[in-house]
Amino acid sequence: MAALTLLRRGSAPARLLSGTLNARNPCIGATQGCHLRRHFSNNKILVELDEASGVAIMKLNNPPVNSLSLELLTEFCITIEKLEMDRSCRGVILTSAAPKIFSAGLDITEMCGKSAEHYAAFWRAVQELWLTLYGSNMVTIAAINGTSPAAGCLMAMCCDFRIMADNPKYTIGLNETQLGIVAPFWFKDTMTNILGHRLTEQSLQLGQMYTTPEALKIGLVDQLVPEDKVQSTAAAVICNWLAVPAHARQITKSMMRKQNIERLVNHREADIDNFVNFIGKDSIQKSLQVYMDRLKQRKQ
Numbered sequence: 469m470a471a472l473t474l475l476r477r478g479s480a481p482a483r484l485l486s487g488t489l490n491a492r493n494p495c496i497g498a499t500q501g502c503h504l505r506r507h508f509s510n511n512k513i514l515v516e517l518d519e520a521s522g523v524a525i526m527k528l529n530n531p532p533v534n535s536l537s538l539e540l541l542t543e544f545c546i547t548i549e550k551l552e553m554d555r556s557c558r559g560v561i562l563t564s565a566a567p568k569i570f571s572a573g574l575d576i577t578e579m580c581g582k583s584a585e586h587y588a589a590f591w592r593a594v595q596e597l598w599l600t601l602y603g604s605n606m607v608t609i610a611a612i613n614g615t616s617p618a619a620g621c622l623m624a625m626c627c628d629f630r631i632m633a634d635n636p637k638y639t640i641g642l643n644e645t646q647l648g649i650v651a652p653f654w655f656k657d658t659m660t661n662i663l664g665h666r667l668t669e670q671s672l673q674l675g676q677m678y679t680t681p682e683a684l685k686i687g688l689v690d691q692l693v694p695e696d697k698v699q700s701t702a703a704a705v706i707c708n709w710l711a712v713p714a715h716a717r718q719i720t721k722s723m724m725r726k727q728n729i730e731r732l733v734n735h736r737e738a739d740i741d742n743f744v745n746f747i748g749k750d751s752i753q754k755s756l757q758v759y760m761d762r763l764k765q766r767k768q
């Protein structure tokens with residue numbers, strides 16, 4: 469099921485009309501203390517939905533580093549789709565349950581020593597995550613409470629606004645070339661829409677990981693806050709976004725993202741074939757193995 473919410477759902481006005489929230493200030497219920505919270509979780513995603521504010525906090529919970537395994541990717545998409553269908557939910561704050569790591573990106577072990585069928589299923593799930601999150605009608609805020617390489621950075625870039633913990637140890641960026649692999653065109657397109665062509669080219673070629681002040685300076689993140697203020701800032705920011713008339717905001721979001729989304733939708737199978745051919749090459753498998761070995765050696 470291709471999750472192309474922004475394109476395929478003509479539901480913005482319906483969602484707006486059926487909302488239980490104050491149209492001028494959707495967070496007003498929350499500030500008046502009428503909290504109705506629903507918790508639900510899959511194995512690897514924790515969700516707390518505050519029906520008064522219409523905001524769900526979605527925590528990645530795949531220790532130790534929130535690597536995006538096939539299982540996590542699948543759960544992620546199911547969760548977003550479930551929230552998207554839930555009339556009491558209008559915004560999502562995406563964050564990590566793991567201390568110091570937002571997400572280590574794709575689970576490299578899913579891309580090593582497996583069958584072509586496995587690589588195809590894995591890549592389809594990665595595409596689905598991007599289509600679901602980038603194409604979401606909901607307001608999405610990334611509360612980046614730790615380091616966020618590669619697909620971790622991609623998830624954050626899919627959101628409408630990025631708040632990062634101002635910790636000198638944390639970094640963020642698309643580092644694929646450092647692993648000897650290549651960020652696909654839709655990773656590139658997502659970054660280009662945020663940073664522009666020149667900076668994206670440089671960033672991707674170098675596989676650059678940015679410190680938090682660097683990320684703020686180039687606009688990869690929108691706001692830096694002390695670590696203990698990440699969640700409260702995200703809650704305040706999402707209220708501002710939810711205060712905008714939903715149908716107008718959603719149509720605008722769709723207008724800005726539609727081209728990129730259509731490009732992947734129209735080339736989805738070719739992109740999977742490319743990935744399977746690329747990742748199955750002996751030289752690429754060797755690069756990934758060397759990278760994993762280095763990661764493990766760092767600890768010794």
Ligand SMILES: CC/C=C\C/C=C\C/C=C\C=C\CC(=O)SCCNC(=O)CCNC(=O)[C@H](O)C(C)(C)COP(=O)(O)OP(=O)(O)OC[C@H]1O[C@@H](n2cnc3c(N)ncnc32)[C@H](O)[C@@H]1OP(=O)(O)O
Pocket residue numbers: 532533535569571572573574575576577615617618619620643644647649650651652739742743746747760763764767
């Ligand atoms: C022509 C083009 C056509 C098609 C496109 C082709 C290809 C595109 C392909 C792929 C795109 C991929 C995007 C990605 O997301 S790749 C993943 C990139 N991720 C990284 O580089 C992060 C690597 N990890 C780290 O840097 C660090 O682990 C850390 C900074 C996130 C955390 O550091 P810590 O010191 O806190 O923790 P560690 O001890 O390093 O790690 C703990 C544990 O976890 C394992 N691990 C870490 N990251 C991953 C990962 N991404 N996948 C799987 N496993 C990971 C690490 O090895 C440790 O395991 P052990 O405890 O030693 O068993």
